Amino acid sequence: MKTLYTAAQMRQMDREAMAAPYGLSPTVLMENAGAAVIAKGAAYVGGWNRKRVTILCGKGNNGGDGLVAARHALAAGAQVYVYIWGDETTYSPESREHLQTLRAMADGKTCVLAETPGALPDLAMLRRHIESSQVVVDALVGTGFHGALREPTATVVRLVGKCIRTTASPVVLAVDMPSGVDADTGAVSGDDPETGAITATATITFGAYKRGLFQYPGKICAGEVLRDPIGMPFPVLQRTAGTVTYMVEAADVAARLSLRSPNGHKGMHGTVGIVGGSESMSGAALLAACGAVRSGAGKVCLRVPAKVAPACMGKYTEVMAAGAGTGGHFTEADVQTVCEEARNWSVLALGPGLGRYAETQAFVRQVLQRAALPVVLDADGLYHVQAAQDIFQQRAYPVILTPHLGEFSRLTGCSVAAIQADSVGTVQAFARSRGVYVLLKGTPTYIVSPTGQTVYVNETGNAGMSCGGMGDVLTGIVAAMWVRETHPAPAEAAFMAAYLHGAAGDRCVRTIGSYGYTPEELAKAVPQAIRELERQAADRYREMVPSSHFEDQGGGE
Numbered sequence: 001m002k003t004l005y006t007a008a009q010m011r012q013m014d015r016e017a018m019a020a021p022y023g024l025s026p027t028v029l030m031e032n033a034g035a036a037v038i039a040k041g042a043a044y045v046g047g048w049n050r051k052r053v054t055i056l057c058g059k060g061n062n063g064g065d066g067l068v069a070a071r072h073a074l075a076a077g078a079q080v081y082v083y084i085w086g087d088e089t090t091y092s093p094e095s096r097e098h099l100q101t102l103r104a105m106a107d108g109k110t111c112v113l114a115e116t117p118g119a120l121p122d123l124a125m126l127r128r129h130i131e132s133s134q135v136v137v138d139a140l141v142g143t144g145f146h147g148a149l150r151e152p153t154a155t156v157v158r159l160v161g162k163c164i165r166t167t168a169s170p171v172v173l174a175v176d177m178p179s180g181v182d183a184d185t186g187a188v189s190g191d192d193p194e195t196g197a198i199t200a201t202a203t204i205t206f207g208a209y210k211r212g213l214f215q216y217p218g219k220i221c222a223g224e225v226l227r228d229p230i231g232m233p234f235p236v237l238q239r240t241a242g243t244v245t246y247m248v249e250a251a252d253v254a255a256r257l258s259l260r261s262p263n264g265h266k267g268m269h270g271t272v273g274i275v276g277g278s279e280s281m282s283g284a285a286l287l288a289a290c291g292a293v294r295s296g297a298g299k300v301c302l303r304v305p306a307k308v309a310p311a312c313m314g315k316y317t318e319v320m321a322a323g324a325g326t327g328g329h330f331t332e333a334d335v336q337t338v339c340e341e342a343r344n345w346s347v348l349a350l351g352p353g354l355g356r357y358a359e360t361q362a363f364v365r366q367v368l369q370r371a372a373l374p375v376v377l378d379a380d381g382l383y384h385v386q387a388a389q390d391i392f393q394q395r396a397y398p399v400i401l402t403p404h405l406g407e408f409s410r411l412t413g414c415s416v417a418a419i420q421a422d423s424v425g426t427v428q429a430f431a432r433s434r435g436v437y438v439l440l441k442g443t444p445t446y447i448v449s450p451t452g453q454t455v456y457v458n459e460t461g462n463a464g465m466s467c468g469g470m471g472d473v474l475t476g477i478v479a480a481m482w483v484r485e486t487h488p489a490p491a492e493a494a495f496m497a498a499y500l501h502g503a504a505g506d507r508c509v510r511t512i513g514s515y516g517y518t519p520e521e522l523a524k525a526v527p528q529a530i531r532e533l534e535r536q537a538a539d540r541y542r543e544m545v546p547s548s549h550f551e552d553q554g555g556g557e
């Protein structure tokens with residue numbers, strides 16, 4: 001897993017690297033950072049020799065990195081135009097050192113240094129330079145940026161954006177962070193990512209990955225993200241305090257999808273009970289059932305209101321579908337039946353397609369209070385507990401909530417915009433206060449446990465998945481992952497499910513098209529997504545083990 005950090009955590013690592021026993025000097029770290037931009041950026045630029053490069057330097061250490069990058073670009077044969085307009089007395093000692101060196105190298109030809117202390121740079125000249133450059137290096141602000149961009153940086157960012165969109169199309173390399181993107185939240189300055197932040201071809205980030213590089217809209221601005229450790233001691237980069245955010249990767253899921261016992265039986269792979277559906281929405285519960293089947297659940301039982309049952313019975317022969325009660329939606333009268341049946345289930349997925357009937361509210365709440373098994377609560381199930389969230393803490397068995405942004409907004413009382421501005425913080429606070437696991441669906445998806453200390457981020461998936469029914473399939477996958485033979489912890493089950501759901505969607509893009517594939521098709525692609533992960537894991541194993549290990553020991557001549 002990639003570990004993602006906040007700006008504060010990164011600053012702490014910086015301090016540790018510079019303190020005893022390591023005692024790395026800030027000048028060295030800055031030197032390594034600037035050099036990394038040029039070394040890692042070379043692939044995007046097609047080599048630096050004879051390239052014209054505009055380098056925009058802010059007054060913080062991000063700008064200092066830019067000054068170093070200028071020197072290394074020059075050494076690699078580029079012609080550089082370096083802009084810097086801060087008041088030198090406010091620079092860090094290491095930035096000042098690197099500025100002095102660059103000043104000594106400025107010859108007005110291969111190295112043009114445009115210094116306008118405390119004033120707006122010459123915008124007409126800057127525009128000409130950007131338009132004639134093949135590369136722009138953005139070293140305006142990095143992890144020290146917060147809020148909305150102030151002048152003159154805001155004007156420069158807008159100018160770069162305009163030049164890139166209209167006349168010139170240079171490669172843009174962002175130093176540590178694209179300027180204007182908040183390193184903790186991925187929020188951009190102002191409302192419009194196109195004018196509020198630099199949109200880079202690639203970002204070369206230092207030390208550790210910053211969270212904001214993987215959160216929208218910052219993720220769009222970052223382009224490809226490359227990390228360079230810049231010589232920071234390994235133990236410092238590994239140390240974590242406070243919240244730890246992990247980006248789930250293929251290997252993390254593959255490692256947990258161990259092969260099934262060859263002599264296993266269906267009882268070992270869990271029984272998933274799905275309770276959902278109503279007269280107006282029978283499909284949602286069916287899709288959840290399909291998601292569970294396709295994710296390898298040992299048995300899948302579907303309970304829908306009696307009137308809906310005939311429509312559900314024959315859809316998936318492998319699902320044990322049955323009606324409950326007499327009506328077209330669940331009511332308090334069905335609680336006893338469902339809770340009794342749930343004794344035979346390993347997990348209950350409650351909610352898809354229940355509808356928002358007043359009578360169903362008591363049903364949902366009482367099932368949650370009485371059913372003695374883990375629950376995945378989704379969709380209308382979430383709706384019915386909005387005003388009774390203390391139910392969660394009263395339960396002896398864990399609950400995973402799988403809201404989308406709208407549902408999460410209703411649960412928390414926070415606006416969608418407020419959640420987006422600090423998704424990690426909001427999900428953490430909610431999971432802690434309610435004692436639940438939360439899988440917040442979106443791009444990316446966040447998974448948080450009730451302790452709130454560890455946050456998993458999943459990036460798989462695509463825009464084709466934004467259609468009705470996809471979330472229902474996910475509910476079934478989460479339930480099936482949770483009751484696997486290996487008994488993953490709830491948060492693990494949730495991140496495995498989120499990853500596989502997205503990976504199956506990505507497979508659909510490859511085999512069907514960018515959008516228009518159905519939730520059922522996505523569910524059917526889950527086994528292929530699992531197979532792909534198994535293959536990747538096997539390949540990695542082969543790479544690690546000497547080839548002689550695979551030779552047929554007894555078959556030689």
Ligand SMILES: NC(=O)C1=CN([C@@H]2O[C@H](COP(=O)(O)OP(=O)(O)OC[C@H]3O[C@@H](n4cnc5c(N)ncnc54)[C@H](O)[C@@H]3O)[C@@H](O)[C@H]2O)[C@H](O)CC1
Pocket residue numbers: 010014029030033058059060061062063064065140141142143144145146147148149150151153175176177206207208230
């Ligand atoms: N280990 C590492 O990662 C290293 C990182 N380095 C680089 O240092 C920056 C962080 O440097 P810092 O001086 O703390 O902050 P910034 O340069 O990012 O920004 C501070 C600078 O920006 C101004 N500012 C803040 N907010 C705004 C705003 N809203 N509008 C305009 N200007 C703003 C503020 O006034 C300051 O002047 C990190 O990203 C790396 O690039 C080290 O060089 C090596 C070690």
Ligand SMILES: [K+]
Pocket residue numbers: 062138139140141142174175176177178179
């Ligand atoms: K930057």
